[in-house]
Amino acid sequence: MASLNDYLLVSGLLFAIGLAGVVLRRNIIIVFMCLELMLSAANLSLVAFSRFNTVNGLPNYHGQMLVFFVITVAAAEVAVGLAIIVALYRARLTIHTDDLTSLKG
Amino acid sequence: MPTYLFWIFSAMMLLGGAAVIVFRNPVSSALSVVACFLGLAGLFTGLSAFFVGIIQILVYTGAVMVLFLFIIMLLDLKDEDKRAPSLAPLLAGLGLVVAFVSQLLCVLSRSPDQIAPALDPQALAAAAGHFPAGEKIATALTAGRLPDVQLIGHMLFTGYNLPLQILGVILLVATVGVVVLSKRTQH
Numbered sequence: 001m002a003s004l005n006d007y008l009l010v011s012g013l014l015f016a017i018g019l020a021g022v023v024l025r026r027n028i029i030i031v032f033m034c035l036e037l038m039l040s041a042a043n044l045s046l047v048a049f050s051r052f053n054t055v056n057g058l059p060n061y062h063g064q065m066l067v068f069f070v071i072t073v074a075a076a077e078v079a080v081g082l083a084i085i086v087a088l089y090r091a092r093l094t095i096h097t098d099d100l101t102s103l104k105g
Numbered sequence: 106m107p108t109y110l111f112w113i114f115s116a117m118m119l120l121g122g123a124a125v126i127v128f129r130n131p132v133s134s135a136l137s138v139v140a141c142f143l144g145l146a147g148l149f150t151g152l153s154a155f156f157v158g159i160i161q162i163l164v165y166t167g168a169v170m171v172l173f174l175f176i177i178m179l180l181d182l183k184d185e186d187k188r189a190p191s192l193a194p195l196l197a198g199l200g201l202v203v204a205f206v207s208q209l210l211c212v213l214s215r216s217p218d219q220i221a222p223a224l225d226p227q228a229l230a231a232a233a234g235h236f237p238a239g240e241k242i243a244t245a246l247t248a249g250r251l252p253d254v255q256l257i258g259h260m261l262f263t264g265y266n267l268p269l270q271i272l273g274v275i276l277l278v279a280t281v282g283v284v285v286l287s288k289r290t291q292h
Binding site: 001002003004005006007008009010012013014015016017018019020021023024025027029030032033034036037040043044047048050051052054056057058059061062064065067068069071072073074075076077078079080082083084085086087089095 | 108111112115142149177180206209232235256265268282286
């Protein structure tokens with residue numbers, strides 16, 4: 001059985017991959033996917049903490065409730081975000097972040 | 106979960122995640138995210154979080170990633186053209202990641218490690234006393250099984266009623282917002 005630190009290490013590495021994707025990639029859809037990877041990395045550490053801290057001999061289900069809410073809110077966020085990306089593409093005909101500089105002073 | 110399965114699922118998850126950044130084609134990236142989430146669902150199942158593992162597959166790989174693929178194909182994106190990579194964001198990104206990973210390794214090497222408490226039939230049967238006798242949860246626990254879905258439902262509808270209602274409102278607002286956003290403005 002893997003230990004708590006193994007799970008936290010793997011979760012942190014997934015978060016780092018997501019962070020690298022958000023900073024390095026220029027396609028806004030890929031950036032959005034990498035945000036989802038970062039949310040999932042947080043979910044993994046929450047579930048690991050829930051399993052490793054038992055209450056009355058059962059996993060601590062408060063951690064898994066938080067994961068449930070994060071997944072649901074993330075699904076709503078994806079729907080709204082993709083609608084914004086489609087509206088952006090209609091207005092500008094690009095989703096390349098280097099070409100979207102309207103807010104630059 | 107045996108340790109080798111943990112490492113197999115972790116490798117699947119991390120390789121899938123790295124492939125998202127490496128591939129130039131958005132469709133390949135989306136399919137790599139699917140591979141990454143399948144590995145993650147395996148890890149959840151290994152942590153005895155069966156409900157969360159199934160939800161991860163149904164909601165994320167089933168619904169969310171199909172939505173991503175749908176939008177990628179709707180916008181008809183080509184492979185990213187090779188632009189001259191600007192040095193500053195590359196260095197900033199790599200520096201940020203290296204700093205984060207080194208901090209993580211430093212913290213984990215100093216924090217005390219912990220192995221998982223056992224969830225064997227004796228421990229589960231001992232936990233059955235905290236639930237009403239004769240109900241489904243207590244029966245399953247006494248039989249030595251972990252009624253994961255029933256326990257989550259029990260907690261959701263006893264301790265998290267208000268957040269659940271707010272979540273319903275959030276989903277409604279998201280639905281209305283998406284309809285408004287994707288409606289073509291008439292000029």
